[in-house]
Amino acid sequence: MVVLMKLGWSSCFTWSSVLRLVLLLVVSCKAKGAVKLPPNVSVPAIFAFGDSIMDTGNNNHLKTVVKCNFPPYGQDFEGGIPTGRFSNGKVPSDIIVEELGIKEFLPAYLDPNLKPSDLPTGVCFASGASGYDPLTPKIVSVIPLSTQVEMFKEYRRKLKENVGEERTNFILANAVALVVSGSDDIANTYFTARFRQLQYDVPAYTDLMANSASDFIKEIYELGLRRIGVFGAPPIGCVPSQRTLGGGILRECAGKQNEAARLFNSKLSEKLDSLNRDLPNSSIVYIDVYSPLQDIIQNYRRYGFQVVNRGCCGTGKIEVAVLCNPLEPTCADVSNYVFWDSYHPTEAAYKKLIGPLLQTYVPKFF
Numbered sequence: 404m405v406v407l408m409k410l411g412w413s414s415c416f417t418w419s420s421v422l423r424l425v426l427l428l429v430v431s432c433k434a435k436g437a438v439k440l441p442p443n444v445s446v447p448a449i450f451a452f453g454d455s456i457m458d459t460g461n462n463n464h465l466k467t468v469v470k471c472n473f474p475p476y477g478q479d480f481e482g483g484i485p486t487g488r489f490s491n492g493k494v495p496s497d498i499i500v501e502e503l504g505i506k507e508f509l510p511a512y513l514d515p516n517l518k519p520s521d522l523p524t525g526v527c528f529a530s531g532a533s534g535y536d537p538l539t540p541k542i543v544s545v546i547p548l549s550t551q552v553e554m555f556k557e558y559r560r561k562l563k564e565n566v567g568e569e570r571t572n573f574i575l576a577n578a579v580a581l582v583v584s585g586s587d588d589i590a591n592t593y594f595t596a597r598f599r600q601l602q603y604d605v606p607a608y609t610d611l612m613a614n615s616a617s618d619f620i621k622e623i624y625e626l627g628l629r630r631i632g633v634f635g636a637p638p639i640g641c642v643p644s645q646r647t648l649g650g651g652i653l654r655e656c657a658g659k660q661n662e663a664a665r666l667f668n669s670k671l672s673e674k675l676d677s678l679n680r681d682l683p684n685s686s687i688v689y690i691d692v693y694s695p696l697q698d699i700i701q702n703y704r705r706y707g708f709q710v711v712n713r714g715c716c717g718t719g720k721i722e723v724a725v726l727c728n729p730l731e732p733t734c735a736d737v738s739n740y741v742f743w744d745s746y747h748p749t750e751a752a753y754k755k756l757i758g759p760l761l762q763t764y765v766p767k768f769f
Contacts, residue, residue: 436504438761444769446503447574448525451496452551453583455531459496460487460511462531467544469532474729489531491743492750496527498757512554519565528554534588535615548619575627585636588612589663590645605663613670624682630768633675634690636664638697643713644745647720654712688767695756706755709739716744
């Protein structure tokens with residue numbers, strides 16, 4: 404402090420103010436994000452639609468068994484608080500907004516603590532266990548994509564009230580909307596519950612899914628969104644629960660589920676290419692998550708993991724949502740695991756996956 408005084412600093416300049424300045428610099432540096440956008444390009448907001456991969460807490464407020472706002476979920480989240488994110492920490496929607504330098508977390512639209520100041524930078528409408536098939540969310544009483552559209556309409560009205568119509572139109576046109584869905588249709592509705600197998604074979608069912616996805620994209624485009632990224636289905640047969648249910652005594656990846664995911668992805672990609680041609684000023688990007696996640700699963704040790712065929716929660720073979728609860732023990736070191744529960748990756752695995760995806764696909768929006 405003596406040195407500071409000799410340099411002519413005011414006596415009211417204290418070490419606490421120095422600390423505040425340092426913290427401000429750290430926060431501002433963090434807000435810049437790791438992904439560089441092209442010159443004169445901005446992404447003011449991120450919107451997330453779909454299922455549990457993106458859900459940041461919307462299911463907390465539903466009467467459903469598909470929720471996770473209790474320990475051990477969130478054990479590595481800020482403050483160790485279970486927020487309704489289906490992981491031990493952050494989920495892709497959080498990682499994406501942070502990497503793009505928008506904000507640290509993407510709040511759930513149904514969060515009662517959501518503030519008007521949260522709206523201009525985006526929110527999450529996704530609901531765990533939802534799907535493209537309207538039957539999928541109905542089975543477990545979660546939010547269907549049709550209702551997520553209605554939530555977005557309500558959001559848009561609130562945003563206009565807060566920032567005006569001109570700014571709202573700018574935010575919607577320049578934001579990136581991300582859609583993640585399809586896994587629950589394939590894994591749960593078709594192969595596990597088998598509700599659709601009497602009506603559809605796999606080719607017909609994946610047609611239903613792809614047509615529904617296309618209709619959803621057209622709906623949110625009509626509401627003002629122009630940059631839309633749609634994730635393909637992952638190698639869903641390789642998540643621990645599907646290994647248990649469909650992978651035989653050795654719990655190998657369930658081949659039929661993965662074949663269905665690949666077939667759906669090829670149809671989804673074609674649909675999105677068609678929409679890109681037909682919808683003026685649109686930038687609709689198919690995001691292949693199947694290949695990079697499959698690489699992590701097949702070469703998990705190369706990525707720094709030790710366990711891939713079970714999750715960290717409980718036995719790791721079947722526990723998810725209410726089955727992964729405070730009574731279940733967790734693994735000693737979650738950083739060794741690709742999967743947190745029997746269905747969802749750990750934050751560490753998500754970061755290994757999302758970083759390269761952003762570097763590959765963000766330029767395609769502009």
